Amino acid sequence: MSTCILVVEDDFANQRVASLFLKKLGHDVDIAENGSQALELALKNEYCLIFMDCQMPVMDGFEAARQIRASKGASQEVPIIALTANVVCGIEADCKEAGMNDILNKPVQLGKMKEMLERWLKQS
Secondary structure (H helix, E strand, O other), rough: OOOOEEOOOOOHHHHHHHHHHHHOOOOEEEEOOHHHEEEEEEHHOOOOOEEEEEEOOOOOOOHHHHHHHHHHOOOOOOOOEEEEEEOOOOOOHHHHHHHOOEEEEOOHHHHHHHHHHHHHHHHH
């Protein structure tokens, strides 16, 4: 089953890794380089899941998630998974407050990404 997933990530290497993993797992992928692009795409496209980097220029992932949740767009209710290398205490609360559903730590590993997809695509 092919589903379209939005990867929001400003780092090219991280974009490539996430995209390759998701394609290997049978999913179609769109890429946004910042939260502003992510919001624009989420307003006009219906995604099954969004992987959202937290720290990006232009608009960070927290603000993008808040705006997607507040929008009337096609992906308003889609699961949003934070992508972060930040393991600082409190990051979970920040992600939840922004409307994100879960966290996937970077560097992303194929097995962990597959587990996240299985958990959230079943629920959506």
